[in-house]
Amino acid sequence: xxxxxxxxxxxxxxxxxxxxxxxxxxxxxxxxxxxxxxxxxxxxxxxxxxxxxxxxxxxxxxxxxxxxxxxxxxxxxxxxxxxxxxxxxxxxxxxxxxxxxxxxxxxxxxxxxxxxxxxxxxxxxxxxxxxxxxxxxxxxxxxxxxxxxxxxxxxxxxxxxxxxxxxxxxxxxxxxxxxxxxxxxxxxxxxxxxxxxxxxxxxxxxxxxxxxxxxxxxxxxxxxxxxxxxxxxxxxxxxxxxxxxxxxxxxxxxxxxxxxxxxxxxxxxxxxxxxxxxxxxxxxxxxxxxxxxxxxxxxxxxxxxxxxxxxxxxxxxxxxxxxxxxxxxxxxxxxxxxxxxxxxxxxxxxxxxxxxxxxxxxxxxxxxxxxxxxxxxxxxxxxxxxxxxx
Amino acid sequence: xxxxxxxxxxxxxxxxxxxxxxxxxxxxxxxxxxxxxxxxxxxxxxxxxxxxxxxxxxxxxxxxxxxxxxxxxxxxxxxxxxxxxxxxxxxxxxxxxxxxxxxxxxxxxxxxxxxxxxxxxxxxxxxxxxxxxxxxxxxxxxxxxxxxxxxxxxxxxxxxxxxxxxxxxxxxxxxxxxxxxxxxxxxxxxxxxxxxxxxxxxxxxxxxxxxxxxxxxxxxxxxxxxxxxxxxxxxxxxxxxxxxxxxxxxxxxxxxxxxxxxxxxxxxxxxxxxxxxxxxxxxxxxxxxxxxxxxxxxxxxxxxxxxxxxxxxxxxxxxx
Numbered sequence: 235x236x237x238x239x240x241x242x243x244x245x246x247x248x249x250x251x252x253x254x255x256x257x258x259x260x261x262x263x264x265x266x267x268x269x270x271x272x273x274x275x276x277x278x279x280x281x282x283x284x285x286x287x288x289x290x291x292x293x294x295x296x297x298x299x300x301x302x303x304x305x306x307x308x309x310x311x312x313x314x315x316x317x318x319x320x321x322x323x324x325x326x327x328x329x330x331x332x333x334x335x336x337x338x339x340x341x342x343x344x345x346x347x348x349x350x351x352x353x354x355x356x357x358x359x360x361x362x363x364x365x366x367x368x369x370x371x372x373x374x375x376x377x378x379x380x381x382x383x384x385x386x387x388x389x390x391x392x393x394x395x396x397x398x399x400x401x402x403x404x405x406x407x408x409x410x411x412x413x414x415x416x417x418x419x420x421x422x423x424x425x426x427x428x429x430x431x432x433x434x435x436x437x438x439x440x441x442x443x444x445x446x447x448x449x450x451x452x453x454x455x456x457x458x459x460x461x462x463x464x465x466x467x468x469x470x471x472x473x474x475x476x477x478x479x480x481x482x483x484x485x486x487x488x489x490x491x492x493x494x495x496x497x498x499x500x501x502x503x504x505x506x507x508x509x510x511x512x513x514x515x516x517x518x519x520x521x522x523x524x525x526x527x528x529x530x531x532x533x534x535x536x537x538x539x540x541x542x543x544x545x546x547x548x549x550x551x552x553x554x555x556x557x558x559x560x561x562x563x564x565x566x567x568x569x570x571x572x573x574x575x576x577x578x579x580x581x582x583x584x585x586x587x588x589x590x591x592x593x594x595x596x597x598x599x600x601x602x603x604x605x606x607x608x609x610x611x612x613x614x615x616x617x618x619x620x621x622x623x624x
Numbered sequence: 625x626x627x628x629x630x631x632x633x634x635x636x637x638x639x640x641x642x643x644x645x646x647x648x649x650x651x652x653x654x655x656x657x658x659x660x661x662x663x664x665x666x667x668x669x670x671x672x673x674x675x676x677x678x679x680x681x682x683x684x685x686x687x688x689x690x691x692x693x694x695x696x697x698x699x700x701x702x703x704x705x706x707x708x709x710x711x712x713x714x715x716x717x718x719x720x721x722x723x724x725x726x727x728x729x730x731x732x733x734x735x736x737x738x739x740x741x742x743x744x745x746x747x748x749x750x751x752x753x754x755x756x757x758x759x760x761x762x763x764x765x766x767x768x769x770x771x772x773x774x775x776x777x778x779x780x781x782x783x784x785x786x787x788x789x790x791x792x793x794x795x796x797x798x799x800x801x802x803x804x805x806x807x808x809x810x811x812x813x814x815x816x817x818x819x820x821x822x823x824x825x826x827x828x829x830x831x832x833x834x835x836x837x838x839x840x841x842x843x844x845x846x847x848x849x850x851x852x853x854x855x856x857x858x859x860x861x862x863x864x865x866x867x868x869x870x871x872x873x874x875x876x877x878x879x880x881x882x883x884x885x886x887x888x889x890x891x892x893x894x895x896x897x898x899x900x901x902x903x904x905x906x907x908x909x910x911x912x913x914x915x916x917x918x919x920x921x922x923x924x925x926x927x928x929x930x931x932x933x934x935x936x937x938x939x940x941x942x943x944x
Contacts, residue, residue, distance in 0.1 A: 541679065543705035547636070547647060584679040617653050617709060619683035619701035620676045 243590035249442040259479035284485030291488035293425030299452040307339035309435035309450035312461040320457035327380040334571040359575035376407040386418035392532025398429040420491035421529040432456040443487030447480030503530035512604040531591040536582040539621025548610035638749035647706035652716035656685035671766035707755035715759035732756040753787035753819030787819030859936035888913030
């Protein structure tokens, strides 16, 4: 049976070139880079190359910090807690402005900080599913706001937020700005200095690098407190023996992802659009978010009368991996806030299925998916008690 | 249990083979019509429960023999996940051949048990149990429609946990009897809250009328109140003033009325405590009791006996 992976917003295949570059650091050059002997120092050149790639890959200046973490969850925790310790707990700036669609590694940390004196405000989304500049202007009180934390691209819908103008406004008001760029890197150009953010989180496994390694950009002068204490690794900003293989892999994966951006914007987009057109050709379906406002690899589609988990069950039986935000697979029956903001019928809250492609997705895979999808939707609608042909 | 909870994403791995088969090929999927009912000589019942916006909706079709109230055939249609579809399919099968009154006793627990591959292994992971509750609800709805009664009238008790069918009464009793202090303990004793967890606290999978955290808090508060009343300061540890208050209250409310029946009364003159823990209560008889022959015998023994039983066994009453 054919196996098709269309869940690339969850994780990605490791690029074979990345895997190959990492291999030497497991059994040959396995020294601790903090050791003084040759086993430790012999890995330094590769680490310098990896750092160069990371700095260049996200557009950091040499005076900024790009620290290697274990994942974007750690990076997000680091930023929010650093701002809490350095600003919220010491000044009258108690507020964090964020959105209702952040990854739990932002939203759950915000909830935790709220229990400890921070004031969290979720900015409303407009009809396109984003926070626009006028909304930020309306809510941002520079006297009371410590941080604005807004994702660059949404993991479920692929909708891109206007980070450059939002960050510029926050900066003009003297307010720190963090963006979780996990779903943007490798799909659209990302340049931290150019957009003017203070903090930027990313994760290697979302752009064909290894799992268990991520990164955090910290603009020069931005308040910072390490999340992990216990050593002088990463210039004292993140303790813990450095994951050399992961760092090397992430550096190369980022470079390759940036090389592939043109391919992403053309060929991946073409395949995505082909799948999207086929979905929309099935009666009573819709896709969340305007095409031009989304990253090129993502579709969040709703199939009226078909529960999301049931559909991904059927697809899985046919070897196709997709994902659902359906309530049955989540903690709450509340519909996705993006769907609410865009004005999607509440009836469709549990019918959403996400398809996310990568540069490794082929035309044959998309053709096969279209064929299976049509049959599965037909089968489940025949079972459905709520679907009535319009 | 902790080790088994460390790796996520194993939801489907924990479905029984029967659940998977019925999801892929539900036997009782479909509709029944008035023509079908006429052919079988029965009455068609079509019951709906749930809504698409809630994540689960099911329609149950029955053909019921009006003479025997036996369900001759059943079909379903379902908007829901694999568990919901498989549960609806099994629920339809379990209905066939039963009377309406027997069918109303089918619960989601029966459906889940029937979907097991072996008796000791649950058919679905705990967080998916709520998906089978819809099957129970729609049967109730079908019975109500068939009998022409209000669905609420079929509810025998207030259910807190739909997944495990645990009632409010059971949960309150278990907390009291076993002196339970945490929600986890309630779950251990009753299975309430072990499945979809909606009934534990607000903000879960779906809104509930009752939450375990609230029930626990309220029952514990009631228990504490009862305990504090029972554990008021022991008479022997009271000050003289406190003892006087207690004794005066009991004299006024219980002993004087008895004496007054014969035209008598009494007053407390003094209270003293001894080193060996005795409380000496000096009284003066009034009215008809003053000079009564039994004042120093029967009446005195009755008063002291009463105080010993009701207040403290170390009370000794002395008339002066």
